[in-house]
Amino acid sequence: MLLLDLTEDGIVVTDVERVLSPDHKSMLAYWRFRPNGQDRQIASSGAETKATLAKVTDYFDKHNVVYKLGESARDALSRQVQASRALQNATNAGEEIKAGLDPESAEPFLHFVRTELPRRLRSHQEKAATFMLSVANSANFSVPGSGKSSVVLAVFAWLRQLGECGSLFVVGPRSCFVPWQHEYEATLGVGPRVCTLAGIPREERVALYNPVTAEIADLYLCTYNTLLQDADHVVKLFRHSSNKVFFIVDEAHYVKRSDGAWAQSVLLAATAAVRRCVLTGTPFPHSYADAINLFNVSHPEVSPFPPDIADRIRVQSERQCHDDARRMLEPVIYPLYYRVRKKDLGLSEPKFLPPVSVSMNHIERRLYDTIVDRIRTLSESDAIRDAVTISKLRRGRLMRLRQVLSNSALLHTVIDEYDEDLLGHDRSVASLIANYKDTEVPGKVTVLLDLIADLRRSGEKVVVWSYFVDTLYLLQEHCLDQQWLAKVVCGRTPTSPDTTGDTRDKIIERFKDTGSGLDILIANPSACAESISLHRTCSHAVYYDLSYNCAEYLQSLDRIHRVGGSEHKVSFYHHLQYSDTFETEIFRNISEKATRMAEVLDVEFPYCYTDLPDIEEHTYKRLVQ
Structure with a gap:
């Protein structure tokens, strides 16, 4: 008889009665089993330990090899069977919903959402929430500004009432912390007990992970870097008997690489959560292979991807054969994600005003x-x-x-x-x-000040975008010279809540306050184009200059054009450009690419957009001709 068990070092096979034939040993060697120095033992270790254990037991069963499972191996296989069953149930539920069938759980849930929650979900959000509830551990790839956090919170409120969840744990960029707190109160009608796990010494954080010494929070907020440092403590929090955690991976495109350190820490935490959800509006920013890790996070015990399919998707993506990679990816993930497109939101049509042509000094x-x-x-x-x-x-x-x-x-x-x-x-x-x-004062500065003055006379707030930090402070300086209050948000802006004076969150909240007197926000898209909503009080965005980063440009457009304010209010976009310069070329190229990228993204199955034209390359060729 064989003894098969799991240890910290991997899978150990003990051939007590020497029953393994040369063919059996050859097969085990193929699965990287090697002698481990112990009598009659061979062992295998690696990232795919659980999958290898399932392969070995299947092989032994098929070839009538008698074996006995140790307790750890038996528990691991039991969990894998349960996870496989859960994945199949989720797949079946997703296929039925996308085929137009209403799940049985929809009626009581929607009654709860419509009668018990103070914030009514919109039609597209109800559909997304019903999908999330029915397809456990799903992904939501809805476009930015569609209200993904409200969908999550509605599902969380229902699951908590059923006793299936106790806490919401959100990992994401720091910029999402304040929006999650606001959305929690707006959706559930009560402010959450919040535990922010970033910006404080590690010794203090460790105490917060212990339910014995710290009160269990309603809402945990954590950055990817903090999770990387504290992953073991987060797992203990998730596994504590007094808590059931709904794990949210926000802006999940940050963890697209399976071999990245952030991705590994997220995957570790995901294994301990009772429920998981992946959120991002741009799931495949570089290739379809980006999707593999996202769905391995939502289903960490059993990957939705057979190993050969995952390998082929990666190979085709590396070869830039995106159509082939897409054909293999789509049938695997289609039942496991929900997507709301921009056209589904019912927003007013944004108004892109003709670029303002400026003469250089x-x-x-x-x-x-x-x-x-x-x-x-x-x-x-x-x-x-x-x-x-x-x-x-x-x-x-x-x-x-x-x-x-x-x-x-x-x-x-x-x-x-x-x-x-x-x-x-x-x-x-x-x-x-x-x-x-x-x-000299740059010509565009003078024109910008005139534009801001006109908007201020109309009682409008305005966000001014520039990609250069020194330019942001130059614009602020000229606004202050006009006796206008203006604040800058960029990478230099403090983020720690313990900072005395202005922080990024304080500035943004003050700008959103109609009575604050702060009507001018000057920001860098790389620091302020994600997880920020300005649409309820600001309808005008001015682009002082542009970069070649089309994804950031699209994200910045969405800051003032979102669900919950833009349905009946028009958003205006102003662009300044120097005449008789290549700035007109940059604007034309990024506008064309933004239009194509928006079309690519605004479909049921989001495309990756690596095949879109390289604006830098195009501009340079035109420049030197």
């Missing part, structure tokens, strides 16, 4: 012309360089071009991995850059 025009001429001259010798060097040079040159189109004073700053002397040894040009801030 004398010095910035001279600097711009100098840079363009130098780029064209230097590009003539690129043919003798290697591809990596050429790529770095092109990115650096285009960054200098964007800097002069934003604020010529930026030209004195250092650019990572770019040390080319683009401006040559012209001392007069160097002097113009060094003294620019004291000698």
Whole structure:
């Protein structure tokens, strides 16, 4: 007889009576079983331990090999059987709902949502919530601004009433913390007992994970980095007998790589939760292989993907064969996710005003012309360089071009991995850059101030977007000169709640307050384009400059165009651009790509968009021609 068990080191097979034949040993060797130094024992370890255990037992059963399971192995197989059954039930439920059948659980749940919750869900949210309830451990890939958090909270309230959940544990970027607290109170009608697990010393956090020394919270808020540091403590919290945790992975595209440290910590926590949900509006930002880890998080005990299918999806994605990868992916995940498209939200049509054409002032025009001429001259010798060097040079040159189109004073700053002397040894040009801030105001600043003045006279708040931090503070300085209160949100803005003075969350909440006097928010899309809702009090966004990052651009558009305010209120978008410059080219390219990307994303099965045109490459080719 064989003894088969699980230890901390992996699977151990003890051949007590020497019943393993050479063929059996060969098969086990294929599964990476090796002698472990103990008499008559072989062992296998690795990330797929549970899956390997199932393969071994199936093989032994098929070949009539008598074996006995140790307690750990027996428990693991039992959990896997339960998880496989749960996955199949979820798949069946998802297929039925998407085929138009109403689940039996829908009627009492919807009665609860419509009569017991103070916030009424919209039609698309009720459908999403019914799907989430019926398809346990599902994913919600609805577009940004659709109200995914309200859907989760409605399901959580119902499950807690049934005694199936006690706490909601949200892991995501810090920017989602305040919105989750607001949505909790708005949806459930009562403020949550909140435990924020970020921005405090680790020793203090450890005590908060212990239900014996700390009260169990209604809502836990945790960053991905904190979860990475505290994963073992989070698992203990999830497994405590006094608690049942609904684990929410918000902005889940942060953990798309299965071999990433954040992804591993999320996967570890997911195994201990009683229920899981993955939320993101952009599930496949780079390839369809990104989906594999998302669904392994929602189903950590038994992956929805057979190993051969997962490997083939990864291979086809690496080869850029996206259509082939999509054909293999879609039937696996289609029953396990819900998606609300932008067209389903019933929002008013946003108004993109014609770009405001601005004439450059004398010095910035001279600097711009100098840079363009130098780029064209230097590009003539690129043919003798290697591809990596050429790529770095092109990115650096285009960054200098964007800097002069934003604020010529930026030209004195250092650019990572770019040390080319683009401006040559012209001392007069160097002097113009060094003294620019004291000698000239960029033409777009003057036009921006006039635009803000008009909006203020109409009683409107406005968010101004720029991609350069120094430009943000330059714009704030000019607003303050006009006696206008304006605040900046960027990577430098403090986030810790213990910070004295302004923090990112305080600034945003103050801006959203109609009586605060703060009517101008100046922000960087990379720091403020995700998990932020400004739509209830702000209908105007001004783009002072643009980058080539279309995903961030689309995210920033959604800050003022969302469910719960934009159904009957028009959102206005203003763009400033210098005439007779390549800024018109950048605007046209990113507008076209944004339109195509929005079309790609606004379908039932979201596409990845790696095959969309490279704006940087296109702009550079036009520049040097």
